[in-house]
Amino acid sequence: MEVTVMLDTGPPPHRARAMPRTLLLTGLFLALAGSITETAGQSATAEAELRRGIDAYVQGDTAAALRLFDRAIELDPHLAEAHFHRGLVLASRADARATNYRDRLEAQASLETALRYDPNNPMYLLELGKLMLKQQIRLDAERIFNRALDAAARADAATLAEVHYQLGLMRETQWLRFSIRHNLPFNVSHLDANAAFRDSRYVWDLLEASMKPGGGEEDRERMLEHFRAAIRANPAHIGANTHLLAYLYDEGMTDEYLAVARQFVRAAPSSPEAYLALGLGLHRAAKVDEAAGAFEVALTLMDPALREDFENIARILSVEAEKTYSSLTPAQRREYERRFWAQADPLFLTAANEFRLEYMARMAYADMRFGIPEYGLRGWETDRGLIYVRYGEPVRKATFAPPTTRTTDMDALGKVTTVWAYGRDGPVFVFRQNPGYRRAVFAGDFEFYAEDYRSRRPAVFTTPSIPEQFDLPVQVVRFRGPNGALDIEVHSLLPLARLGSDAAVAEGEIEFGLFIQDEKAKELQRDTRTEVVAFRGDSAEANRIESWRITLSPAPQYLVGVEARDPLTWRSAAGRVVVPATTFSAGTLGVSDLLLAHDVEPLTAEPVQRHDFRVVPNPAMRYRADEPVSMYFEIYNLLPDADQFASYELELTVTIEEIERKGPAIAKLLGELADKWGLTAEGSDVVQLRFRKEAHVRARDMIPEFFKIQLPGAPEGRYRLKLTVRDRNAGRTVVTEREFRIGNDDGEEPR
Structure with a gap:
């Protein structure tokens, strides 16, 4: 029996099954109805x-x-x-x-x-x-x-946006290959990952010899069209926004980047990706406080698991430090992170922690550029993303097409090779990926290379808001303080001329300050000042010595920092010294550190305290050849005799630790110095000079002392001072040591 059924062209099959519209043979109605009911x-x-x-x-x-x-x-x-x-x-x-x-x-x-x-x-x-x-x-x-x-x-608009986004991704994959594509020299069939592993200069020289053919402009334009069309259809589309922003960031188009990022935040105010993108752009523009605010909002919007992963610093620690960090409880890790970033902060003078912001900016960019959501991979979980977070943007990078001839490097067959070079002397990282794929992995043994390099340099940070930072010489000297406390003197050399070298004005403000933390990175001291200094004219200072004396409560160690900054040019200078704690126990023979100076002069016939001396500190602890080396120190708790007199001997030994000049003339020079200074023992190759001093003075619990010595013919290099104090009445000795250098520095130090 033949039955003809006409079906309605209504809802598509995935929403509702088609239903019969006309039955020509009513004899089958009940049977068909039963079938329909069952269906x-x-x-x-x-x-x-x-x-x-x-x-x-x-x-x-x-x-x-x-x-x-x-x-x-x-x-x-x-x-x-x-x-x-x-x-x-x-x-x-x-x-x-x-x-x-x-x-x-x-x-x-x-x-x-x-x-x-x-x-x-x-x-x-x-x-x-x-x-x-x-x-x-x-x-x-x-x-x-x-x-x-x-x-x-x-x-709907959301579907239209997603389709445009996927088309944009397809074009982006092609564009990224062409944007840094290089052609190898004719006599080189492929980049040898094993050779790159052995010698970073191999890669650098190959990049110098290779040519960049160009191309890919059509893919770039189509990519941008699709990403922008996706955003027009759905302004909150995360993928389209982040990939468009990644392109603008790579091209250095900061103004347009910030405009798109701000629009992204307005469209997706609950998206952590939107605020990460905004923070990245503000960081590039050196808008430090705004960037910090955007990153903090992003962190609050993340779910707990994502935030924990984002803030996890194991990826930028040494292998040994990572083991310690990973063994901690969550609360202990938070404290570890706080201390890590507090001590890594490159400028205590500013409210923001520039290196923590740099870390978050790198994490944001790594996710933006290297994340692969379809595989559930955040950007920082990929090999390239990990290296980017640790070391930032490479100096040079390139891709090379798969080899077209036979090669012994089987890993290279059919693969695109990408190289990142951080300088001619390295490090260099080599990655491989299948053509058209977005994920690249370490080539050959480069995963091992990355871990080996990490053991030497876990991470390297720079930041746009500190375009140039100079070393600031700092000398810290420990003295006995009142009631069991510790007094420290801090002497620093502010490089005023270098900070203001680009200043167009004759004078300007300089910010500077002293900062002291304990071993838990808790701030113990903050003393900041702003002064107007002359950059031009007769009153201009090339360098200025700034000094502080601070009383501290006992702690295992201290981090002492001195910083200076030009708020107009953003140039800065910083010096940090880790100072182990020491105690000067009552009744126990003790000696302070040596305060190295350009000059020390008693102001009275019988000086009894620190203020009885004029001391011109030498913060850099560096002297010109044949310049006298002066030092001030204090002796504590000498035992008095029956007549209340103290009797002591001082021996100061100067030892050459390292000579900066090299070559066969050094042996002759050392021989001449040995004749001038004398050797410490027969057959010794250590050249030393000894000075001795004896005193018999009325006993006090603190006796100030000083030395001023000449080092005839001393070559440029590193030297060690060793002061031995012998209490004749008690038969006890105590020792203190300090290193200094002889040789010209970049800047002339004030006298």
Whole structure:
């Protein structure tokens, strides 16, 4: 019996099964109605299984999700949505490598089946196009994306934005290859990763000899068109915004970058990615306080797991420090991070911690440029992202096409090679990736190389808001303080001329200050000042000595810093000294540190305290050749005799630790010095000069002393002073040491 049924062209199959519209043979009505009722029941059950499968996938149980989707398809083979979600699950778990296509092929079959039942669904087309990109079927992928684009134009704005974004990603992959593409010299078939591993100069020289062919402009323009179209359709689209911003950042288009980033924040005010992007741009523009604010908002918007990963500093620690850090409880790690950043802060003078901001900026950029959401990879989890977070932007980078001739480097076959060089002397990092793929991994042994280099330099930070920072000489001297406390004198040399060398004005403000932290990075002292100084004219100072004397409570150690900054040019100078604590116990023979000076002169016939001396400190502890070396120190708790007199001997030994000049003339020079100074023992190759002094004075619990010595013929180099104090009455000795240098410095020190 023949029955003709005309079907309504109503809702698509993935939403509702088609229903009969006209029955020409009424004799079959009841039977067909029964069949329809049964089919409707199966469809409802299939829909229920589909919903359960989606819930299972959301909970992370892909195996259960696939079983439920298969059950839904068994109940209703025409249920397009079940085929679609089955394809999504298989595509999401497909391996990121070029091998192992099984899941991808099954995913493709499921998505194509979904499209057979709903041929103009833009989301189905979009996911099939993305899958084909994974399989490197680029032409078919672009064709399907364009179909999706046509369909999306008739759909909702979010779908249209996503299709434009995916098309932009496809073009971006091509553009990134061409933007730094280099052609190897004709006599070089491929970049040898093993040679690069052994010698960083091999890469640098190869880059010098290679040519950049250009190209890729069409891909760049199409990429930008799609990203901007995606943002017009959906201003809050995270992917389109971040990839457009990554391009603007790479090209140094800071003004446009900030305009797009601010629009992104307005459109997506609850997105941490939006605030990270804004913070990155503000950091590039050296708007330090605004950048800090944007990054803090981003942190508050992150879920706890993401924030913990973002703030985890293990990636920039040495291997040994990482072991310690990783063994801590969450609360202990937070304290470790606080101390780490407090001590890493390059300028205590400013409110923001510039290096912590640099870290967050690098993390933001790494995620923006190297993140692969379809594989669940944040940018800092990739090999390139990790190196970027540690060392920042390389000095030079390039990509090389896969080798076209036979090669012994099997890892290079069919792979694009990317090199990052941080200077001719390294470090150098080499990555490999399959053509068209966005993820690159360390080539050969470069994962080992990265860990080895990390053991020597875990991370290197610079920051736009500190364009130039000079070393600021600091000398810290420990004296006995009142009631068991410690007094320290801090002497520094502010390089005023260097800070204001670009100043267009005759005078300007300089900020400077003293900062002291304990071993837990708790601030104990902050003394900041702002003064107007002359940069031009007769009153201009090239350098200025600034000194402080501070009383501190006992602690295991102190971090003492002195800083200066020109708020107009942002030039700065900083010096940091870690000072171990010491105690001067009552009744125990003790001696202070040696305060090295350009000159020390008693102001009275019988000086009894520090203020009875005129001391011109030498913060750099560096002297010109044949310049006298002066020093001040204090002796504590000499034992008095029956007549209340103290008797002591002083021996000062000067030892050459290192001579800066090299060559055969050194042996002759040392021989001449040995004749002048005398050797400490027969056969010794250590040249020393000894000075002795004896005194018999009325006993006090503190006796100030000084030396002024000449070092005839002393060559440039590093020297060690060793002062031994012997208490004749008690038969006890105490020793203190200090290093200094002889040789000219860049700047003339004040006298």
